[in-house]
Amino acid sequence: MRLAPLVILLAIGVIFVIAAIGMPAFGDPENPAQTHVAPRYIAGAYKEAGVINMVTAILASYRGYDTLFELTVIFTAVTGVISILRRR
Amino acid sequence: MSLLSVIVRTATRWLIPFMQLFGLYVIIHGHASPGGGFQGGVIVATSMILYAIVFGLSAARKRATQRLRLVMESAGPLIYALIGVLGILVGGVFLEYRIIPLPYEPHITSEIMISIIEIAIGIGVMALCITMFYALAAEEALAAEEVK
Numbered sequence A: 001m002r003l004a005p006l007v008i009l010l011a012i013g014v015i016f017v018i019a020a021i022g023m024p025a026f027g028d029p030e031n032p033a034q035t036h037v038a039p040r041y042i043a044g045a046y047k048e049a050g051v052i053n054m055v056t057a058i059l060a061s062y063r064g065y066d067t068l069f070e071l072t073v074i075f076t077a078v079t080g081v082i083s084i085l086r087r088r
Numbered sequence B: 001m002s003l004l005s006v007i008v009r010t011a012t013r014w015l016i017p018f019m020q021l022f023g024l025y026v027i028i029h030g031h032a033s034p035g036g037g038f039q040g041g042v043i044v045a046t047s048m049i050l051y052a053i054v055f056g057l058s059a060a061r062k063r064a065t066q067r068l069r070l071v072m073e074s075a076g077p078l079i080y081a082l083i084g085v086l087g088i089l090v091g092g093v094f095l096e097y098r099i100i101p102l103p104y105e106p107h108i109t110s111e112i113m114i115s116i117i118e119i120a121i122g123i124g125v126m127a128l129c130i131t132m133f134y135a136l137a138a139e140e141a142l143a144a145e146e147v148k
Helices: A003-021 A038-049 A054-062 A064-085 B006-028 B037-055 B057-063 B066-089 B106-147
Strands: none
Touching: A038 A054, A038 B106, A054 A064, A054 B106, A064 B066, A064 B106, B006 B037, B006 B106, B037 B057, B037 B106, B057 B106, B066 B106
């Protein structure tokens, strides 16, 4: 009975190794991550967002929701810290 | 009163304005150079954390009062969300800065709005980091008193 979890674990491990071999090479310019949206950001960052800093264009304009809710996460974290720590 | 030496106190007093100036530069210039609201806000907050370490928590609480911090830390997310809602009000989608009716080209309008939200993020993150430090430091002081 002890053997069954080990066998399952090894099987999952083998699947993971096979999946990792199938991944694209690190830093390959033909990666899906680098051919999908990145060229559009590079071409359109100034025209669409108006800022010369492409990182800011992505963070504040293309990924505006992400940045808004990052701020909300910090706000919630501080609310939690205060409500836990402040004793009466 | 501070427990630290006069050297530390004097150096801190000279250092804090430059830290805050650099933080403001990182916030305001964040849309054109490396930096932005989060980083600049943390730099400004660091100056107040240094003040609290050197001059004590009660002196620091007088400099950044609870009422002021409460307003600032709520203002950050609110200004950001309101600018997002502005895009809906003029007929676009949430957080669409380009179509907000200002007398400029769409991409210049977008740049102005991005600057405003960077400043809003800076204000919010600054007040939130200061509040988090003060709350943790107050808890530490309270625990030390209980041990006694």
